Amino acid sequence: MKPIIIKRKYKNPIIAIIILIIIISITYVVFAYRKAEAPKIPEIKNEVKSDIQKSATESKENTNNKNIGTYKITKDFKVIPTDKNADKKVVLLTIDDGPSSQSSDIVKTLTDANIHAIFFINGTNIKAHPDALKQEFAAGNMIGNHTWDHKNLHLIKDETAKKEIDMNTDIIVKETGVKPIFFRSPFGALTTFAKDYTEKEGMFPFNWSDAALDWEKNTKDKKVFIANVIKGIGPGSIILMHEHPWSRDALPDLIKEIKSKGYTFVDPKDIVK
Numbered sequence: 473m474k475p476i477i478i479k480r481k482y483k484n485p486i487i488a489i490i491i492l493i494i495i496i497s498i499t500y501v502v503f504a505y506r507k508a509e510a511p512k513i514p515e516i517k518n519e520v521k522s523d524i525q526k527s528a529t530e531s532k533e534n535t536n537n538k539n540i541g542t543y544k545i546t547k548d549f550k551v552i553p554t555d556k557n558a559d560k561k562v563v564l565l566t567i568d569d570g571p572s573s574q575s576s577d578i579v580k581t582l583t584d585a586n587i588h589a590i591f592f593i594n595g596t597n598i599k600a601h602p603d604a605l606k607q608e609f610a611a612g613n614m615i616g617n618h619t620w621d622h623k624n625l626h627l628i629k630d631e632t633a634k635k636e637i638d639m640n641t642d643i644i645v646k647e648t649g650v651k652p653i654f655f656r657s658p659f660g661a662l663t664t665f666a667k668d669y670t671e672k673e674g675m676f677p678f679n680w681s682d683a684a685l686d687w688e689k690n691t692k693d694k695k696v697f698i699a700n701v702i703k704g705i706g707p708g709s710i711i712l713m714h715e716h717p718w719s720r721d722a723l724p725d726l727i728k729e730i731k732s733k734g735y736t737f738v739d740p741k742d743i744v745k
């Protein structure tokens with residue numbers, strides 16, 4: 473037994489030294505190779521660094537903005553998930569009375585924020601803004617029927633209301649190739665006829681549950697515009713704003729404010745019957 477122990481004791485240090493030499497050699501070769509391959513990293517100025525962080529935050533915001541699942545519209549004009557896995561803290565953005573000179577800027581703001589909205593348009597406005605409706609649609613937003621000429625349906629004959637609705641559907645189909653599936657009556661004045669007729673035509677008629685009240689002059693002050701929306705916001709809110717110049721100007725900050733409160737935006741394409 474004794475000689476064997478001596479032999480093992482003698483052998484172990486030699487093996488250890490050999491292994492150590494091999495490890496040192498490999499480490500040296502790898503390190504030298506990496507050093508040769510590593511690109512020179514230029515010094516990043518502080519302002520560039522903050523830009524990088526900003527864009528990283530923004531892209532995170534964009535990722536967080538994706539909802540999973542489908543939604544339906546309730547009778548009190550809210551969007552609620554149709555499956556339990558879908559996010560409940562959501563809002564739906566609707567923008568009425570376009571197309572207009574503001575459409576292009578509004579579409580850009582939405583695209584930058586990775587949001588899709590419903591644009592409830594009046595066909596009579598298309599002639600003055602021939603590309604605006606196409607821009608709204610091409611960016612992935614949905615086009616809703618808001619009648620041809622924005623007449624109060626309570627004050628016109630049902631026959632005229634039918635024409636107002638049909639003419640608008642026809643121009644939306646002509647311009648986008650897609651039949652509208654959302655309907656909102658001007659001033660939210662939905663008549664029994666308009667409700668029944670639009671439903672028969674395969675549309676959802678609905679109003680809103682949270683308005684920017686941007687027909688009021690004081691909403692030209694951005695703070696008032698945003699405060700109006702935030703005051704009425706809750707899970708499932710359907711937000712109403714218009715294609716006014718001051719609403720366009722307030723929209724980027726409104727979106728930031730809504731996101732900062734933890735809401736995400738429902739894509740209108742995820743709304744089902």
Ligand SMILES: [Zn+2]
Nearest residue numbers: 568569658659
């Ligand atoms: Zn309107």
